[in-house]
Amino acid sequence: MFKNTQSSYGLVAIFLHWLMALMVLGLFGLGLYMVELTYYDSWYKGSMDLHKSVGITLASLLIFRFAWRVLGTQPGSVASSSALVNKIAHSAHLVIYVLLIGIVISGYLISTADGRSIDVFALFSIPAIEFSVENQADIAGKVHYWAACSLIGLVVLHALGALKHHFIDKDKTLIRMIKPQKDD
Amino acid sequence: MKKLLVSAAVAATLFGATAAQAADYVIDTKGAHAFVNFKIKHLGYSWLHGRFNTFDGEFSYDAKNPNASTIMVNIDTKSIDSNHAERDKHLRGGDFLNVDKFPNASFKSTSIKFDEDGDEANVTGEFTLHGVTKTITFEIDKIGEGKDPWGGYRVGFEGETSLKLADYGIDYNLGPASTHVDIGLYIEGIRK
Numbered sequence: 606m607f608k609n610t611q612s613s614y615g616l617v618a619i620f621l622h623w624l625m626a627l628m629v630l631g632l633f634g635l636g637l638y639m640v641e642l643t644y645y646d647s648w649y650k651g652s653m654d655l656h657k658s659v660g661i662t663l664a665s666l667l668i669f670r671f672a673w674r675v676l677g678t679q680p681g682s683v684a685s686s687s688a689l690v691n692k693i694a695h696s697a698h699l700v701i702y703v704l705l706i707g708i709v710i711s712g713y714l715i716s717t718a719d720g721r722s723i724d725v726f727a728l729f730s731i732p733a734i735e736f737s738v739e740n741q742a743d744i745a746g747k748v749h750y751w752a753a754c755s756l757i758g759l760v761v762l763h764a765l766g767a768l769k770h771h772f773i774d775k776d777k778t779l780i781r782m783i784k785p786q787k788d789d
Numbered sequence: 790m791k792k793l794l795v796s797a798a799v800a801a802t803l804f805g806a807t808a809a810q811a812a813d814y815v816i817d818t819k820g821a822h823a824f825v826n827f828k829i830k831h832l833g834y835s836w837l838h839g840r841f842n843t844f845d846g847e848f849s850y851d852a853k854n855p856n857a858s859t860i861m862v863n864i865d866t867k868s869i870d871s872n873h874a875e876r877d878k879h880l881r882g883g884d885f886l887n888v889d890k891f892p893n894a895s896f897k898s899t900s901i902k903f904d905e906d907g908d909e910a911n912v913t914g915e916f917t918l919h920g921v922t923k924t925i926t927f928e929i930d931k932i933g934e935g936k937d938p939w940g941g942y943r944v945g946f947e948g949e950t951s952l953k954l955a956d957y958g959i960d961y962n963l964g965p966a967s968t969h970v971d972i973g974l975y976i977e978g979i980r981k
Contacts, residue, residue, distance in 0.1 A: 643961065643962055644961070644962055644963050644964065645962060645964060715874075715875065715878070716874075716875060718874035718875070718878075719872070719873060719874035721873075721874070721875075740867070741874065742874040742875060742877065742878040743878050743881060746878055
């Protein structure tokens with residue numbers, strides 16, 4: 606029920622998938638919105654604090670998700686696509702993970718470029734690392750932005766793929782990411 | 790004929806004196822005895838200070854003929870430092886300095902007029918910021934002049950002026966108390 610099986614995702618993986626999907630989309634929208642706010646907008650500071658707090662939460666969920674994936678079982682593909690399409694889908698998943706890692710790290714490097722720590726929901730703070738490079742905030746900012754745009758591109762591809770499985774292939778690919786399946 | 794000779798002699802003396810004493814100085818950015826600082830009001834409640842870390846410049850100055858002085862300074866806008874990386878990133882971006890498009894700010898004097906004591910002057914020149922060039926005039930003070938302990942010769946000045954950001958096409962709304970930024974130039978020159 607909670608753990609994955611050979612053919613089905615468990616509740617933990619399903620919950621992580623949708624929670625993180627929601628957070629990623631929310632962070633992307635918030636990120637684009639907050640940089641357009643100007644000095645006298647009342648949410649000028651709050652929006653950025655929220656973005657950082659949710660971002661750090663996403664980073665910890667990402668670590669947990671990798672551990673869960675490595676330590677547990679990974680369901681196989683639903684065999685209705687060609688080997689090539691499966692390969693593309695798997696590569697896309699891998700790139701999504703890499704981009705998530707890159708976005709989280711670059712975001713951290715923007716805010717900690719001068720040794721400041723990141724406050725997480727005003728509950729605790731993540732310290733900066735001792736190491737920094739010149740123009741770190743600017744470079745990390747560009748990486749953060751373009752990696753996020755690329756990620757959203759892949760998310761759209763990923764969602765279209767899921768819809769194709771559901772409506773055209775009429776297989777269980779999407780369904781099993783919503784509800785744990787009984788083993789066939 | 791005698792008159793002419795006298796004038797020639799006077800002219801020669803004057804010219805000779807100027808030529809002998811006109812001194813060119815390089816601003817000591819290498820030893821960091823020069824600063825380009827700025828301050829701007831935060832919300833009207835306090836001052837925010839910052840500086841440009843990378844710049845260079847030269848001037849010529851002769852205490853005997855101070856009004857012949859000239860100065861030019863080049864500032865690397867990327868080097869803005871307000872002791873907060875996220876704010877500096879914002880200041881370098883399109884809302885403010887747009888450093889990708891305008892990597893340099895500069896000042897080149899067109900006239901320098903000292904007072905009778907020779908320790909205060911009005912400097913007029915062309916200031917370029919954010920791609921906009923304007924003629925500005927500001928007051929400077931001479932701080933001191935003389936030999937340094939290592940065989941060189943130095944002279945130092947300071948000057949401050951207030952710039953309206955909108956004049957230079959920087960129109961981000963920082964509030965009614967923060968429309969102007971004060972730029973301070975504190976320089977020590979080493980005689981070449």
